[in-house]
Amino acid sequence: MVNRRKDEHMANAFRALGHPVRLRIVRILNDEGASFAGDITRRLPVVASTASQHLKILREAGLINDAADGPHRYYSVNKQALLDLKAWVRKL
Template identity: 45%
Template sequence: MIQRAPAVTSCCPPPRDQADLRPVEGDEAEVELASLAKALSHPARVRIVRILLRKDACVCGDLVDELPLAQSTVSQHLKVLKGAGLIRGEVDGPRVCYCIEPHALRRLRALVGALS
């Protein structure tokens, strides 16, 4: 059992809501959807997103405890999610605090929703 300092509440305040005016169709939208889908194309990454959503606040290495993967592997998955813009990481002392990027999820919903 590893002890850790209590989680900081909301080290990643949700950014201001803002409408996304980019189109949901066309070549760019297709590449964008493919990119977001690729980030979610691995069960571990879907799980990370779910954990971050559930905990609402941001966790850091707790993710490693929740996943049956090595720390370096989790770090790689986090990098992929961050690269796609789905999460954000904020340095908080020796830890890094990850949280969902809400507008990226909204964008994903919009793009998937446009597949009608």
């Protein structure tokens, strides 16, 4: 099948979104713009190390970007990834 690899990639993205905390992270970044890790974590019901893991999962799924900024870390949504997601879902 032509789209087997694409499906694999999309399944990865969906799996990353398939957790309340991670869904909330994406919504925070999407609704309120890029943020520092601490500002995100402060709004989540988990400790910092756990939040960091969730951010890593979203990053590895390609859904968010990160950049170092002094001792802080700046996170933002990957707009292109979200566009791809929307395009895929629209076909359902």
